[in-house]
Amino acid sequence: MSNWRFVISKRWFGYLAVAVVFAVVCVLLSNWQVSRLEEKRLENSRVLDNYEDDPVPLDDVLRSLDAWNDDQEWTPVLLTGTYLEEEQVLVRNRPRNGQPGFEVLTPLQLPDGRVFVVDRGWLPTGSAQDLPDVVPDPPAGDVTVTARLKPGEPALTGRGAAEGQIATVELSQFDERIDAPVYTAAYGLMASETPAPAEDRPLPAFKPELDEGSHLSYALQWIVFGLLGFAFLGYAIREEYRHLNAEDPAEQARAAARERKRVAKRSDADVEDDILDASVR
Template sequence: MSRRWFGYLAVATVFAIVCVLLANWQLSRKDEKAAEIALVESNYDRAPVPLGEVVPTREAFDDVHKWVPVTVTGTYLEEEQLLVRNRPRSGQPGFELLVPLQLGDGTVFIVDRGWLPTGNEHDLPDVIPSAPSGEVTVVARLKAGEPSLPGRSAAEGQIATVNLDDLQERLDVPLYTGAYGLLESETPRPTDEPPLPALKPVLDEGMHLSYAFQWFIFGILGFAFLAYAIREEYRHLNADDPDEQRRAAERERKRAAKRSDANVEDELLDGARSETVR
């Protein structure tokens, strides 16, 4: 083994380590998907509970309560509504419509009333439906706020992400910053046609397990290719060795036998085709 081959071995080892890391990353993604599916299955279709039962303070929110339906009663602050830009749905660009809901104690809970398609004007929907006026009881599914995206800008009346801390500063109200709600229903019902409701998450773990197996196989193939290259070089360097010559002759004899068998099969097939034509 020369220094060159030890270098090749080091490359194969590094390649295998990278493949293992990528495989483990795919397995962790699979576990994340499985945990998300478990939350949807356990929480999505539960009976609604009062907001205070699962979000006791404005800042509190436990991820185990994601998708839990809650009931909230208050008054929409429609003049403070905002559009969340860059929210495609089924391949069509659009917006999410956020409307603050002021509760009886003065606190505010953000309600995502649903999705609106981009209209004739590229940066706006054609119509923004009005929310119910007066006191309204909302059923909404809880979801944690989103992180800020540095460098993302938005037009007046729009935001790039649902960052609840930023919204609290923007609205200057005592806002629930632990979670917001995806609208399920409103009582009384709105007079305008409401935005499209949020879609139920797809219960699919994806191809992460398959991708993980592929990365493990790639790591093994790196060593297999190295072993093949070493064997071929060994044969080349020992071409004059009698034992190696005998082995080479035996390999050539077997290949010739296979070629002969293939030729016989081809002749038989050609004969059969000729008989069929006649």
């Protein structure tokens, strides 16, 4: 036992502290990946529960202008009103299949004056690089829209946008510009509109994929990394023990036994390679 006393030192306690801190960090990162997995599963359940439902009147889902519940995401709603084309804006930096582009947000004014923002779809960046080549006009007059609910997005600090564009779907910006009550907690991804526009409408949003991602495997990997930290510490202790006790007869006997096992495991091909290497030298 006295041969192991070197472990009881500030140096090795320091190494142990590093291994413990590393393991704690790995556990925290693993838990973060598990929480990401739970969030993804919850998102998938909302898609399964709501996406294919029959559309219902907007008032049946959103009881007030600032009402929102995460369980309402992807719920199809039915609206009738008139597009406020002059208040239409583009949301910049919206890639689709790796191609840069814009989302087209057009406020829809309901018969009672309230305004609900509709995302009419996606347009690619045009030759000018900061605008689509063409922004199709929305249908004029009364229109009936089916849209799937999405929560508004927060403001992005330090992100600006050109005239007629916004950096994120920050619905409060519409409330500031439009002289009418605006829904500020949710907007809608268009599924259909009647009558159809005279020009091709922007590309509709993709149906979200039901994919849990790699969060579970990442969580397990972080646990393995934490355990490997202690395994490496044990290996380092063992190597130093062998170095410090190289002259000890008992350790020499163990080293000889390990060498015999190593030689016994060598194949004939390994022996032939050693002979060839020796002849070359």
